[in-house]
Amino acid sequence: MLALIIAMLLCVVLAVAVVGLVAIPARREGRELFTPKAEEVVSRVREKTGSVVETAREKTGEAVVAARDKVADVTSPKDG
Numbered sequence: 001m002l003a004l005i006i007a008m009l010l011c012v013v014l015a016v017a018v019v020g021l022v023a024i025p026a027r028r029e030g031r032e033l034f035t036p037k038a039e040e041v042v043s044r045v046r047e048k049t050g051s052v053v054e055t056a057r058e059k060t061g062e063a064v065v066a067a068r069d070k071v072a073d074v075t076s077p078k079d080g
Contacts, residue, residue, distance in 0.1 A: 023033055034042065 026033065032039070
């Protein structure tokens with residue numbers, strides 16, 4: 001089991017080294033890391049992620065307001 005873990009860590013280290021040897025000099029020369037199609041995919045993912053996060057914020061905000069109103073109704077003194 002230990003040998004498997006060491007082998008996996010070695011593979012990860014080698015992968016990081018290869019990416020570093022390729023990507024860092026390319027960025028220094030001003031070349032882009034992604035192809036134009038990959039840039040489109042990344043921008044679409046960012047747009048969808050942003051809309052999902054915004055929707056979640058809106059729903060969470062509505063839930064907080066509703067909960068606050070319910071708590072206020074229960075804790076407020078009732079006129080009789």
